[in-house]
Amino acid sequence: MQNEQKKNTSTPLKWLGGGAAMLLLKGKAILSLLKIGKIAGPLISMMVSIGAYALIYPWGFAIGIVLLLLVHELGHVIAAKRIGLPVSAPLFIPFLGALITMKKHPLDAKTEAYVAFGGPILGTIGATAVFGAAYYMDSPLLYSLAYIGLLLNLINLLPIHPLDGGRIATAVTRWLWLVGLVGGLAIIVYLRSILFFIIWAMFAYDLYNKYVKRRNNNRPQSVTKGFLIPVEPLREAGYMIPGAEHRRDLPFTTYSDLERQQYVVVRWDQLNYYGKATLPQQCIIEKVRISQLEQVTLENGLHLKMQCDISCTVHDNDKYYDVPASTRWKYGTAYFVLAGFLVGMMYLVHLVGNVNL
Structure with a gap:
């Protein structure tokens, strides 16, 4: 036997x-x-x-x-x-x-x-x-694998970004993030995991930036972007090249791609120039102003090295979290049922397979 x-x-x-x-x-x-x-x-x-x-x-x-x-x-x-x-x-x-x-x-x-x-x-x-x-x-090997597999999926359901539970919480209720913030400390003590502590700390810092510093985010901010304008052909054609003291507001357009990366396109009609730059986050642009000009000579001729101050206000799209109540209930029920099933299965594996990791 x-x-x-x-x-x-x-x-x-x-x-x-x-x-x-x-x-x-x-x-x-x-x-x-x-x-x-x-x-x-x-x-x-x-x-x-x-x-x-x-x-x-x-x-x-x-x-x-x-x-x-x-x-x-x-x-x-x-x-x-x-x-x-x-x-x-x-x-x-x-x-x-x-x-x-x-x-x-x-x-x-x-x-x-x-x-x-x-x-x-x-x-x-x-x-x-x-x-x-x-x-x-x-x-015994498969019992151990089953237990650790269930445990990993349960940990992933913790309402902490970037874990799956933190992403699911966006469609259930963001109050779950507070549960994850507090409960994460208990998990850190239980697991004694440096990695999980780093994940929790990054999540806590992200919440701080989103909600504690949110008032500051609503204030006008300035982003500096640089552009390089070729002006050698214009100089040869007799155009006046702006000097270092030149300041002006430039017309602009802005758009975002499907990955939510926002771009700003500035236009200087007198120099027939269009320049594009990325923005660090989604924002509402108020104006684009030249803050510094410098003439530089490169291999292909004279250029204007231009810096622009982009005045903007950070845009927090709360509509992202607009989820129908029926969906919140459906996802919330599925979330807690799945978590409960994982806990029950882990207990069953412990009893049947005598596994306790």
């Missing part, structure tokens, strides 16, 4: 270990068949993460945890694809987890929360499936 149990519990380790050996031995040949970029990058980062985890944990556990992270990130990818939001392939970072990047930012909190839900939902399904396999095979 003991021999049978030993055989059953070692089987998953052999499968996972064999898979790791194949990836390491055949990885170079596999990569040569892949297109560099979309597939090779994520695959390389996966293998690096597996190797890093294997320095501390058994190979089977290292492969399993990376696969669980992959399932979680694929949940985000699937959710984003369903609503037509382009995202990158998952990138794995040893001991930090994995992430995807959005090629276009969501236009509202509902969309942000929808994409955020995808990871914990599919990640929970994956960890629950591992628990089912662990119960069927009576495998």
